Amino acid sequence: MVERCYVPKSLEEALSIRKETGAHPLAGGSDLMVQYKQGLGITPVFPFPVMIISSLDDLKGIETLEDGSILIRALSTPAEIASFEGMPYPVRCAASRMGAVALRNTATIGGNLGNASPKGDLPQPLILLDATVVLKSQDGEREMKVDDFILGSKKTALADDEIIYAVRIPRVEYTHVYYRKIGTRRANAISKLSLSALARVEDGVVVDFRAASGAAGPKVIRSHETEDILKGHGVDEMDSLMPAVLEGWNNAISPHAMPEYRRATTRRMLEHFLSSIAAHQEGGIIE
Amino acid sequence: MIEFTLNGRSVRFEGNPLTRLIDVIRDDLGLTGTKEGCGEGECGACSVLRNGKLVTSCIIPVGSVAGDEIVTIEGLRDTDQGRCLVDAFAEAGAVQCGFCIPGMVMAAQALLLTNSHPDEEDVRMAISGNICRCTGYDLIVDAVLLASRKGEGLW
Incomplete structure (x- = not known):
């Protein structure tokens, strides 16, 4: 097996690598690095090509949009999500209780959705709030409900040439x-x-x-x-x-x-x- | 090639970007203060700071720290904050076998960087991802609170 690992410098480069090689995005690594670990002192081995996207600024940051919805880009960590002002209560709770301090500085919302573990913490409040996921490819972008994106245990609707760009939580009023x-x-x-x-x-x-x-x-x-x-x-x-x-x-x-x-x-x-x-x-x- | 800063010095790594950060720190750079426990990010022994925030270096590929500033226990040790922490751990009797201590000190540093006057609950939360099998944690909590008191003005 030829192991391939890419470290794209821009979102455009990442989308191009994704399309040409089908490399799986590695964001924080907290799921993938553990899943494919080989043991003490040994580099993990992946059965598929990987691209490390951790440093892509285009995938970072959280903001409140004009319509009151919150855009959480894919590399946002649980710590960033939990501390963002105006984050809906269930999302804040879920993010602030994931793992421990270090994990909350490492894991990402994109990874948590892409991994689609039945025990993942963020999909539950996101689906409650009818949040959507924004997917990008070289051909453009599409947006779908998180509930439709996650198909089952470890299965998502992510196409071979797409990467998760962001999650958008619509403004939901509740008492x-x-x-x-x-x-x-x-x-x-x-x-x-x-x-x-x-x-x-x-x-x-x-x-x-x-x-x-x-x-x-x-x-x-x-x-x-x-x-x-x-x-x-x-x-x-x-x-x-x-x-x-x-x-x-x-x-x-x-x-x-x-x-x-x-x-x-x-x-x-x-x-x-x-x-x-x-x-x-x-x-x-x-x- | 991956470039990042380690304890204030610029580092270039030319191998597999999936190499774990802990292996670069210990094997390539020879800094063995950072320990490997579980290898799954659960025990905190390999904790280092990335851009001032606590992370576990056993689950981070070196390719993901490009451009980042990493601080290990060796980088903290000889600073005023580091000396204060080390002295407080000694004075409180917080160290038994010592394996978890570099990670504990890094977790304490990450806490004090954002909260220079933590209460006991803050400390317990801050070290909740760091496992110690000797002390029962109480003496470690005492040590961090002591560092916060004695190090008034350092953080």
């Missing part, structure tokens, strides 16, 4: 918001299960309700059908609607390992959020 990641310890914990949820209540009516489950199936789970059960209904109807929502959600998730645990715990988290909406109509962060 109630929830984020919970369950891991075995506070640092360096791989998510066992996670749930984020939000609701917008106006004049006692649930105008918007969403939830996203992480690590409860091959990819992050949303269920628009289940979300619709609550929308348009009064908060005072919560008690009577809750069983249908919980049942719908239970049917939507598909945990492979430890399904009893994951179903029971997901149900408890969602139930807690839903009852908190009724109990705290003024809104806020539900803990």
